[in-house]
Amino acid sequence: MAYELYYWDGLQGRGEFVRLALEEARAPYVDVARGAKEDGQGMSAMMAELESDGPYPPFAPPFLKDGDLIVPHVANILFYLGPKLKLAPHDEALRIVANGLQLTIADFVTEVHDTHHPIASSLYYEDQKEEAKARSKDFLAHRLPKFMGYFERVLTQNPDGPRHMVGKTLSYVDLSMFQIVEGLRYAFPKATKHLAEHYPHVIALHDAVAARPNIAAYLASERRLPFNETGIFRHYPELDRAAR
Template sequence: MAYELYYWDGIQGRGEFVRLALEEARADYVDVARQSGRGMGTGAMLALMRSKHEAYIPFAPPFLKDGEFVVSHVANILFYLGPKLGLAPEDEKLRYVANGLQLTITDLVGEVHDTHHPIATSLYYEDQKEAAKARSAAFISERIPKFLGYFEQVLQQNPGGSSQIVGNRLSYVDLSLFQVIEGLRYAFPKAMKAYRVDYPALTGVHDAVAKRKNIAAYLRSDRRLAFNEEGIFRHYPDLDLAP
């Protein structure tokens, strides 16, 4: 039975971190909100979230159905999928290390979102532009180097080698780091151009993931949605500053 991924149509967003793992493993999955021919779409996702009968309903997408089992939150989904897809360390203790790294990526993604919505998600970006400029300036000068510097150090100190961030083989965390770098380059091209040379191991992981056969095919396909100003990583020129 195919995995069912539930996420908003039209944006990469947080759902893309799960898609990358499914695509790398060539897993059989359905991107439910995008499958209009199935008579499901976004309505099925909202119906499950608002169900008065289902146990343990998810708070928000993305979430994944494996048969009747529903698992939510990106890091939690990947912690569940990783061993099944061959994208988690074989050592059980290292699986918790990988989960910790993925949770740190979750923190970073949350901060990226807050650069363009620093006051409230219910307000348009245009309603909070001045606050967004201040938040983005701090994010670029302080938080990007904080997070990327951390991941660079973990890569450099990985006993399994700096070609991957945990253990001695590719994991879902490497795929997620690829997405983070892609997203930051889209949202903050000036800032990321200046930072590029500071993180050689992180850049190496990004480039290696992009060249993987299944990922490269996915990136060329229409299944890979383009970045846009409705997702997590948004490019607003006013917010992109050279550090």
Template sequence: MAYELYYWDGLQGRGEFVRLALEEAQAPYVDVARGEKKDGLGIGAMMGELEGGEPYPPYAPPFLKDGDLIVPQTANILFYLGPKLKLAPHNEGLRFVANGLQLTIADLVTEAHDTHHPIASGLYYEDQKDAAKARSADFIAHRMPKFMSYFERVLTQNPDGPRHMVGNALTYVDLSMFQIVEGLRYAFPKATKHFADHYPHVVALRDAVAKRPNIAAYLDSERRLPFNDTGIFRHYPELDRAVR
């Protein structure tokens, strides 16, 4: 049976981290909101059904349906899928390391989102532009470098070498780091112009992932939605600035 991925249509968002793992593994899946499952429920209907009868309904997309099992939250989904897709370390202890790194990535994703919606998600960007400028300035100057320096250090200190975030083989964390670099470069092209100088191992990992045959094919397909102004990573020129 194909995995069913439930996420909002028209944007990459948090669902993209799951898509990258499924695409790399060539796992059968359907992106339900995009109409690939003709006899399935849409997200709104599915959420309503789960709220009405499911004892442990997900709070919000993304969530994955595998048969009767429903797995919510991006990091949790990847922790579940990793061993099944052979994208997790064989060592059980390292699987928890990978999960911890994915949760740290989730923290960064939240902070990136809050650069353009620092006051409330329910408000339009135009209603909080001044606050967004202040939040973005701090993110570029302090928060983004702190996260990226940490990821660079993880790669540098990996006992198996800096080619992977965990262990000596590709994991879902590597795929997620690719998405992080892509998203930050889209949102802040000026601020990330010298990423390769500051975080060479992170950028080398991004480049290696982009060259993987299954990922390259996915990126060149219509399944890979473009970044846009409804996703997590948004490019507003007034929020970007060059850094040394």
């Protein structure tokens, strides 16, 4: 049976971290919210799952259905899928390490989101523009270097070499790091122009992932939604200029 991925239609968002793993593994999956209502899919199908009166309903997308099992949260989904898709270390201790790294990525993604919505997600960007400028300036000056410096150090100190975030083979964490770099470059093209100079191992990893045949095919397909100003990574020129 195909995995069922539930996420908002029209944006990459957090769902993209799961899509990349499924695409790399060429695992059969259905992006439910993007499907047709007459096929039992679409946004109404996702909302029905969220509003279900069954046990343990998910709080919010993304969540994954594998048969009757519902797995919420990106890091939790990838922790579940990793061994099944052969995108996680065989060693149990390293699988825990991978999960910890993915949770750190989740923290970073939240901080990226808060650059354009620093007050409340319920408000439009235009309602918190000045606050977003201040938040972005601090993010680019302090938080981005802190996280990216950490990821660079993890690669440098990997006992199996700097080609992967954990262990000696590709994992879902590597795919997620690719998405982080892609998103940052879209949102802050000026501020990230020299990423390769500061974080060479992170950028080398990004480039290696982009060149993988299954990922390259996905990126060239219609399944890969473009970045836009409804997702997590948003490009507002006035926020990018805040880094100067």
